[in-house]
Amino acid sequence: MPPHLTTTSPRPAPHRTPRRPRARRLRRVLAATASIGVVMLTTAGTGHADPYAAPVAVPRMAPSTLDVRYAAERGSIEEALKTAQKVGDVRRNKALGAFLQPGRRFLYFDPRGGGRAIEVIGDLARARRVAVLVPGADTTLSAFDKRGGKPWSTPGGGARAVYTQARSMSPDPGLAVVAWLGYAAPKTFSGDVLTDERAAEGAVRLRHFLKGVHQVNPGASVGLLCHSYGSVVCGRAALDGADSAALRQVTDIALYGSPGTTAWSASRLSSTARVWAGRGATDWMEDVPHVRIFGLGLGPDPVSPGFGARVFEAGSGGHSDYLAPGSASLRNLTDIALGRPSTVTPG
Structure with missing residues (x-):
């Protein structure tokens, strides 16, 4: 989506800043053009296998299984962090490190893609x-x-x-x-x-x-x-x-x-x-x-x-x-x- 566009006017209206019809028309034309254009875009694959492991098996949600799930997913995050460090995935490394801060609890975690x-x-x-x-x-x-x-x-x-x-x-x-x-x-x-x-x-x-x-x-x-x-x-x-x-x-x-x-x-x-x-x-x-x-x-x-x-x-x-x-x-x-x-x- 295109960023929000603005235009300037040599004679601004006093005491208020309404959206000007001309600017709004321009934004809508560009938004419509971009919306149509993105249909033509394709995402090319990298050709590399995903280095991250599939999610671990966890019990279904119930009051008695919450702590088990929290612990299991924390272990999965720790393993994914090791993988991120190994492959040099800097952004993922930083994000997963934050996930492991004390007190954070995850019910589900899948690092693939x-x-x-x-x-x-x-x-x-x-x-x-x-x-x-x-x-x-x-x-x-x-x-x-x-x-x-x-x-x-x-x-x-x-x-x-x-x-x-x-x-x-x-x-x-x-x-x-x-x-x-x-x-x-x-x-x-x-x-x-x-x-x-x-x-x-x-x-x-x-x-x-x-x-x-x-x-x-x-x-x-x-x-x-x-x-x-x-x-x-x-x-x-x-x-x-x-x-x-x-x-x-x-x-x-x-x-x-x-x-x-x-x-x-x-x-x-x-x-x-x-x-x-x-x-x-x-x-x-x-x-x-x-x-x-x-x-x-x-x-x-x-x-x-x-x-x-x-x-x-x-x-x-x-x-x-x-x-x-x-x-x-x-x-x-x-x-x-x-x-x-x-x-x-x-x-």
Whole structure:
């Protein structure tokens, strides 16, 4: 996707900085051109075998198996770190070293390719609410905690931001937050972001994980926090599993910085869960064409009135700023995570 573009004017409007129609048209033309162009791109293989080992076998999720899984995945991370050091994978080496910091707990870990990991912050077995953060494009193990000087824009950093915000509201918020990189996220500059193919694969895995959450803590309710292409994953999980027991605990689905969900309306996603949508004032996602034709494109804009979601205030931030400390979007997304709809400020 192209970066956010701006133009300057010799006669700025006093007291406000509205988006100028000419600049907006230019952005949309460029966004549409780039969207069409990435369909033509292909990703060439490296021709080298993946040096990292496949995931280890772990018991299915249950209260009695959590510690076993945490220990097993920590051992897998240690082995992957040795491999990263051996092959000179500097970025992966740094990321995995951070994974091994005291107190960090992973329910799943797969170092192959871009990698997958599921981290838990808080007490999953005893929480009253569980928030599952589903990230978007360009998310890999190397970008699980840090990206572009904005740690809150990553799965790990974002999950910690939500958990910290919840703790600032109450010393015992009864919340566990899951950083869920459970699918192979597409690259922004690839044809994969224009279809729901990666999302369909991720949706199956997300529903499977939610089933595991129910096995661990059947009394907890769940909020899905779905950023960017992660909202497509959440959308497909909801559409394809409308009658699934895995989704019965889900009371809230928050879509932010979303390109679409493939659903034509919020009511198609769920008849029981609250569906939320938000977009920052400077998020370039506004300029992405919201269409779906012959399987290409991701459908209506979730913040549009016709979609029917509950639009929340997302502030003035950009595509990577929704979970930035002190932001209106972080406060609202944390309230959604906590299941407090009355305290969410509308957009």
